[in-house]
Each structure stands twice: as C-alpha cells, then as structure tokens.
C-alpha cells in the first residue's frame with residue numbers, strides 16, 4: 001500500500017503494492033521558497049502533454065496553495081500513472097483530494113517546488129466552502145464506509161449469473177435457443193461484473209487498497225476479461241477531465257462517432273477522412289449497432305496492454321503478472337465452456353459472439369447515457385472551471401428505480417459518483433439529495449432523465465453533430 005507511516009523519522013518508505021520507494025518529508029517548508037504565479041504554472045503545459053515531454057521538462061500543478069512538479073521521474077513513480085498529467089497547469093487540489101487517501105498528502109513533499117504567490121491565492125468561493133462542508137459531513141456520517149454484506153450479496157448474485165449461463169449451456173447447449181439464452185445471461189454476468197470491478201477499482205469497498213485491487217483482479221480480469229491496469233488508466237483520466245475535448249478518452253471516438261463541433265475541427269483533412277465522413281454523417285443510425293462492438297474492442301485492448309512485450313508492463317511487474325494469469329484464466333473457462341458444452345464449433349462461436357455483442361450493448365449504452373450528449377468543453381474552457389462543477393455539468397443522472405439501479409450498477413448516480421468516486425455504490429442515494437440541493441443553491445445545472453430519455457438525448461446530439469459534419473463535407 002502506498003501509505004507511508006506517519007512518523008517523520010522514516011525518511012524512506014517502500015510501497016509493497018507498487019514496489020516504489022518514496023522519500024518522506026524530513027523538514028518543514030524551507031525558508032526562501034520559490035514563489036509562483038498562475039501564469040508560470042500554466043506556461044508549463046501550453047499544449048496537451050505526452051509522457052516523453054513530461055519526463056523532459058518541469059510540469060507544474062498547484063495543490064492547496066503549494067506548487068508541485070509532476071515532470072521528470074514523477075509519472076514513472078506515480079501509482080496512479082499518467083492520469084496526473086491531465087491536471088498540469090491547473091489547480092489540482094480537488095482532483096488530488098478525490099483520488100487519494102489522507103496519508104498520501106505526506107508523499108507530496110517529494111515533488112514540492114514552491115508556493116503560490118500570496119496575491120495569486122484565490123479566496124475559496126462560497127461553492128468551494130459548501131463542497132468542503134459536504135465532504136466533511138459525508139465523512140462524519142460514515143458515507144465513505146461500505147456495507148460488506150451488501151457487497152457480498154452483489155458478488156454472490158453476480159457470480160450466480162455465470163453459473164446459470166453455464167447450466168443452460170449444459171442442459172440446452174445442443175439447441176440454438178439454448179445457446180442464445182445462455183449467451184444473454186452470460187452478457188448480463190459480464191455487465192454486472194463490470195460494475196462490481198468498477199467499485200473495487202475505485203476503492204469503494206475496503207479501506208485497504210491492496211484488498212480492493214485483488215478483488216478487482218478476480219472480478220475484472222478473471223470473471224470479466226478486462227485488464228484492471230488498462231481500465232484504470234483510461235477511466236481515471238476520464239474522471240479527471242470528463243467531456244473535455246482532446247483530454248477525455250471516452251469522447252475520443254473518431255473516426256466512428258463525433259460528440260461535439262470541436263471534434264469536427266480538422267474533420268475535412270483527417271487521415272482516415274473518408275471513413276470518418278461516412279460514419280459521422282450516419283452516426284445516429286450506426287450508433288446502436290456500434291455499441292455492440294464495444295466489449296470486443298475493450299477485450300482486445302486489455303489483452304494488448306498485457307502482452308509480454310507491451311511497453312505498459314514495465315512499472316509493476318508483480319501486478320502485471322497477476323493480471324496476465326487472471327486474463328488467461330478468464331479465456332480458459334469462457335472458451336472452455338463454449339467449446340465443451342456445445343455440440344459443434346459453430347454453436348460455440350454463436351455463443352461467444354452473441355455474449356460479447358449483447359454485453360457490449362449493455363455496457364456501452366450505460367456509459368453513453370452517463371455523459372454523451374452533455375456539454376463538451378475545450379481544455380482552455382475546462383481550466384477555468386471548478387473540478388466539481390465540471391463533473392456535475394458533464395454528467396447525466398438516470399432516475400433511481402430498482403431496475404435502473406441494478407442495470408446501471410449505480411452509475412445512474414453519475415454526478416455523485418464523479419464528484420466522490422470512492423463512495424460505495426449503496427451510499428450514493430444518500431448523497432444525491434445533498435448534491436442536488438447544493439446545485440440548486442448555487443445555480444449549477446443538475447440533469448436527471450429517464451433511461452429512455454437519456455438515450456434519446458444521446459441520439460439527438462449525434463444527429464445534430466452529423467448535420468454539421470455533412471455541411472463541412474460539402475464545403
């Protein structure tokens with residue numbers, strides 16, 4: 001665990017989970033520290049920054065009035081990986097608070113390079129004060145604590161879907177109807193496992209991060225077939241900069257779909273322009289069939305991320321090995337069931353393809369409703385927005401019903417989940433009313449729809465961007 005001991009006597013701390021050694025702070029703030037202006041901090045990240053650039057230059061963020069350099073060795077050390085780069089040039093206080101344990105503050109000292117100039121320190125707004133009070137209240141009323149029995153029930157009910165699917169294959173795998181029914185149940189198993197792995201990977205369940213990580217490997221890798229490391233990289237970046245053009249990987253869907261007019265900039269001279277022009281022009285029609293391929297592409301990316309020669313593997317060899325074995329285990333049971341419980345390879349392939357495609361649809365439709373069709377911002381616009389406000393205005397909640405809560409894995413409380421990703425799923429309904437009333441008080445748009453209306457809004461946005469794309473293509 002990357003939790004250094006509290007004692008300042010220990011100058012070094014080695015994290016057993018991430019195999020990194022951290023230098024602990026040994027002195028109070030030095031006298032004569034460098035003072036930074038916002039212009040200097042922002043200048044360190046003029047454009048989108050990649051790993052090589054970050055390693056070669058200073059990359060500043062401000063966290064609670066102090067300035068840290070995330071350039072050089074930082075990313076190769078950082079247990080959260082390159083997601084931190086999404087905050088360079090910004091006030092990363094809120095992003096830091098939502099992703100880290102209180103003890104992680106101790107490790108900040110290793111990257112401390114100075115303070116914000118006193119005149120540059122902004123007085124906390126009424127909104128920021130209310131958010132801080134809300135976080136405090138949530139802490140005091142135990143909202144960060146999970147109900148282990150609730151999660152045990154979820155693990156058991158999700159796992160029994162896999163057993164049910166295999167049972168159907170065993171009994172009726174010789175009929176096409178039996179194969180398709182088993183594939184549908186398996187697709188729901190994969191979808192529900194996805195939500196569970198998501199909870200563990202966000203550290204919602206155990207206070208010990210290593211326990212969450214191992215549970216995520218069992219449910220995410222072994223059950224569901226996705227790589228936890230690949231997912232964390234993509235998903236944490238999305239959390240850090242939701243619906244920010246060129247920064248959020250979840251809206252980087254060209255040449256297939258475009259979610260905003262910004263995505264159409266340079267559309268006419270895209271390298272895969274012909275494909276993009278066709279797909280985007282017809283995106284409202286292509287959208288639903290396309291969702292079905294989402295799971296297949298994520299499964300392929302998970303395998304690629306974990307191939308023995310992958311450049312992504314260098315950092316945490318032990319964790320990489322666990323992932324590789326677990327993903328191999330996934331394909332052993334999944335392919336094994338398909339090929340041994342059906343009478344011929346054709347039926348096995350029908351089972352495999354249908355379970356992949358149905359699950360792709362079930363997962364991607366929920367992801368899509370969470371944010372697509374909500375406002376998209378440029379990196380410059382997002383820099384002037386409060387972290388929590390960005391999470392709220394880019395998120396769409398779906399009405400809480402028993403079905404919606406189950407089907408979306410609690411992600412129908414998308415706004416609250418984005419603001420507080422470590423809150424256990426079962427506590428999100430308690431947070432919801434508090435957040436909504438805060439938004440009302442501060443006139444921050446808070447959007448809730450039904451599942452169907454959410455999907456209609458998504459298709460509506462696709463249609464409007466498609467219209468603009470057609471005009472550009474004609475010019």
Ligand code: HEM
Pocket residue numbers: 002003061068070078079080081083084085086087092095096099100101104107108111201202232236240
């Ligand atoms: C100087 C600045 C930073 C330091 C010293 C730091 C340090 C750490 C440490 C020690 C951990 C592992 C323990 C824990 O999860 O609390 C961690 C995890 C993480 N960090 Fe940072 N961090 C910094 C900045 C950032 C920023 C700016 C972001 C996001 C925008 C970020 C995102 C994350 C994420 C998502 C994880 C969790 C990885 C997981 O789920 O296992 N960090 N960081």
